[in-house]
Amino acid sequence: MDGDEHRILQPGEIEYEHGVAIPGVIKPPAEWARTALKHLPDGPLDFQAVFGRSAPVVVELGCGNGRYTLMSALARPDHDHLGTDILAAAIRYATRRANQRGLHNVRFAVKDAETLLRRYVAPGSVAEVHVYHPQPYHDPREAGRRLITPRFLADVHRALRPGGLFVVQTDSAEYWAYMQRVMPAFFHFVEQHGPWPDAPEGRSRREIVARGRGMPVYRGSGTRRDELTAEAIAALVKELPRPTFHTRPAGRRRSQVRREDGPGSQ
Numbered sequence: 331m332d333g334d335e336h337r338i339l340q341p342g343e344i345e346y347e348h349g350v351a352i353p354g355v356i357k358p359p360a361e362w363a364r365t366a367l368k369h370l371p372d373g374p375l376d377f378q379a380v381f382g383r384s385a386p387v388v389v390e391l392g393c394g395n396g397r398y399t400l401m402s403a404l405a406r407p408d409h410d411h412l413g414t415d416i417l418a419a420a421i422r423y424a425t426r427r428a429n430q431r432g433l434h435n436v437r438f439a440v441k442d443a444e445t446l447l448r449r450y451v452a453p454g455s456v457a458e459v460h461v462y463h464p465q466p467y468h469d470p471r472e473a474g475r476r477l478i479t480p481r482f483l484a485d486v487h488r489a490l491r492p493g494g495l496f497v498v499q500t501d502s503a504e505y506w507a508y509m510q511r512v513m514p515a516f517f518h519f520v521e522q523h524g525p526w527p528d529a530p531e532g533r534s535r536r537e538i539v540a541r542g543r544g545m546p547v548y549r550g551s552g553t554r555r556d557e558l559t560a561e562a563i564a565a566l567v568k569e570l571p572r573p574t575f576h577t578r579p580a581g582r583r584r585s586q587v588r589r590e591d592g593p594g595s596q
């Protein structure tokens with residue numbers, strides 16, 4: 331299905347979005363899962379209770395329609411997945427897709443990323459955190475809403491178990507330059523040149539859209555710097571720059587995009 335989001339899907343059917351298959355196939359209703367996490371507790375989530383087993387937990391923040399979480403949950407049935415977004419409509423699509431694919435190792439919740447990490451994720455409780463295409467906010471008045479900040483990175487570091495992995499991706503050259511500056515302080519940061527091998531056509535909806543428009547995509551990941559003490563992290567949060575860069579929509583500077591189309595792009 332592509333551009334016809336409200337058609338009833340048939341068991342065995344494969345859905346398409348921008349010409350790229352959404353991972354998994356629709357199962358018969360008797361095999362559907364219930365993946366909406368509608369009520370969050372007062373404190374940190376007990377993942378063992380949520381998923382009914384003990385398994386490594388993968389968290390995706392700002393997951394949009396959930397394409398990456400679906401793909402990872404299908405490819406890694408031995409991992410549990412929590413996808414969250416601030417937008418209820420996006421989570422409705424994500425939840426419906428996971429339900430119809432019978433993905434019992436997935437939950438989706440409506441929650442902003444900062445609150446989720448601070449209030450609902452216990453220190454050292456997750457194996458991976460993923461963020462794909464956080465909004466760059468081109469309007470300078472909205473720059474304060476940018477997700478990737480030293481404080482946010484400290485919260486990701488705190489949520490991850492020792493050796494845990496953080497994955498980021500953006501199609502904004504300016505946001506990427508900022509991430510290159512701050513990520514190595516908290517993580518053993520490595521840039522991924524070209525698409526992730528597990529998703530040659532794109533891990534997320536925004537990646538597929540951006541590449542379809544000929545925009546560069548920048549990707550990277552890093553394991554947690556386990557040696558950082560609480561004092562060292564507090565100092566990093568205080569000293570590292572905040573994301574105050576200036577940016578414009580890429581469409582307005584195509585010639586510049588061509589020049590930026592280096593090895594980290596695709």
Ligand SMILES: C[S@@+](CC[C@H](N)C(=O)[O-])C[C@H]1O[C@@H](n2cnc3c(N)ncnc32)[C@H](O)[C@@H]1O
Pocket residue numbers: 391392393394395414415416417420441442443444461462463464465477534535536537
């Ligand atoms: C550009 S979209 C990318 C969606 C998806 N990750 C992708 O790559 O297709 C940015 C997403 O971040 C969500 N978002 C924005 N601010 C957020 C926040 N503070 N916490 C969680 N999600 C947020 C938006 O609702 C939107 O779904």
